[in-house]
Amino acid sequence: MIIRLTLCLATMLAVTSTWGEAQWYKGATHLHSLWSDGNAAPELIIKWYEDNGWDFVCPSDHNVLMEGERFVRIDEESKLTPARVAELQQLFGDDWVVFKDEAKNKMRLKTLAELRAHFEKPGEFTLIQAEEMTTHGGNPHINALNLREVVRGKSAKDQEKATLIQYYLDNIKAQSEKYKVPMITHVNHINFADRITTEEMMQVKGLYFFEVYNGHPSVHSWGQAEKGIPSGERHWDTILSMKLRRDPSYLLYGVATDDGHEYFDYRVGKSNPGRGWLMVRSEALEANALVAAMQRGDFYGSTGVTLKDIRASGTSLGITVDGAAGVTYTTQYIGTRKGFDTATKPQLDANGKPLPRSSLLYSDEIGVVLHETTDLDFTYTFKGDELYVRARVVSDKIQDNPHEKGDVEMAWIQPVLPK
Ligand SMILES: [Zn+2]
Ligand SMILES: [Zn+2]
Incomplete structure (x- = not known):
């Protein structure tokens, strides 16, 4: 925790002084390819991100790294049809596609090393090794970035959710120490399938990142009130508020991701790329630097809103929105005041029975809007009674190809702790 605190202070100093040389880099940290259950070859997906302005991509297939030999069957009934193989040959050259044998009915998937050799350009585009550590039969799913094994x-x-999350987090922490490189774990889509409750999240030690937004159409980022499932942001405010009472240096950061699986049919209802991403302020477009910047909280999640600047200190949080003509941006500073009401109650169905796998209901004093402005450039000065302050920017621009119809473009700025 001392290290974390030092890093936080370093961020604040850096943000307000020598951070001028750092740049914003756009990245995707959660996506799937033919290495697991995505429906496209990894090179096609990475090309999509590169062509569309992303700077870094962390392909994160389920329980596998892109290494060794793996062949995928080619036929009209599989995800890899002859036409899709022909498309790869057209885009990358005839020699690019490697078949298993002369029958040419199986294609070898490109490894991360091969993809790096083809795509990476210093200062322009990079790939980070990642994996979605996936529990068989339900949640949790947790992404590990910059991992080595x-x-x-x-x-x-028969396993508790919190125990499972702890297992994955401890494993990556040990791996990070073993290889002496920074790694990140983010808990994915809390509200997916049998979900993770707010209380289960709070039991975990060393949890610093989670997906506040995931662009997959079946993960309920905005919650499901009728089932007692809070939104990603409500989970966030509750976890921060309850944990900060006992651990005054605790921080939980929110990431936005695509969780793309489908790359050929772009519409609502499909899990497409390009819905949620990160903007990371880093000195270099390089895995260790990007991960370290994220660990300092120097990033935001976005579904379309771009920021020019974030100025975080122990006394204020300033945000400058890069506004588009004709769009209104509402910046909300959100936090919980010290001494808030900590009472909870179960969420009940019409018969008075607790809703299955619901989170508890917490007081309205958690996650209140402390200030709201439509100014593109604003600095909120802390009053001194806040446990934490975070912000979000909500535009009135409907997102192209949203994960749920009517979603507007947003951005989520990481919480800071008043000193
Ligand atoms: Zn998942
Ligand atoms: Zn996923």
Whole structure:
């Protein structure tokens, strides 16, 4: 925790002084390819991100790293049809596609090393090794970024969610120490399938990142009130508020991701790329630097809103929005005041029985809007009674190809702790 605190202070100093040389880099940290259940070859997906302005991509297939030999069957009934193989040959050259044998009915998937050799350009585009550590039979799913060894997913059977999350987090922490490189774990789509409750998240030690937004159409980023499932942001405010009472240096950062699986049919209802991403302020477009910047909280999640600047200190949080003509941006500073009401109650169905796998209901004093402005450039000065302050920017621009119809473009700025 001392190290974390030092890093936080370093960020604040850096943000307000020598951070001028750092740049914003756009990245995707959660996506799938034919290495697991995505429906496109990894090179096609990475090309999509590169062509569309992303600077770094962390392909994160389920329980596997892109290494060794893996062949995928080619036929009209599989994800890899002859036409898709022909498309790869057209885009990357005839020699690019490697078949298993002369029958030419199986294609070898490109490894991360091969993809790096083809795509990476210093200062322009980079790939980070990642994996979605996936529990068999339900949540949790946790992304590990910049890892060096695969971590196999466990079975959900008879295991507590918090125990499973702790297992994955501890594993990556040990791996990071072993290889002496910074790694990040983010808990994915809390509200997916049998979900993770707010209380289960709070039991975990060393949890610093989670997906506040995931662009997959079936993960309920905005919550499901009728089932007692809070939105990603409500989970966020509750976890921060309850944990900060006992650990005054605790921080939980929110990431935005695509969780793309489908790359040929772009519309609502499909899990497409380009819906949620990170902007990371880093001195270099390089895995260790990007991960370290994220660990300092020097990044924001976005579904379309771009920021020019974030100025975080122990006394204020300033945000400058890069506004588009004709769009209104509302910046909300959100936090919980010290001494808030900590009472909870279960969420009940119409018969008075607790809703299955619901989170508890917490007071309205958690996650209140402390200030709201439509100014593109604003600095909120802390009043001194806030446990933490975070911000979000909500535009009135409907997102292209949203994960749920009517989603507007937004951005989520990381929480800071008043000193
Ligand atoms: Zn998942
Ligand atoms: Zn996923």
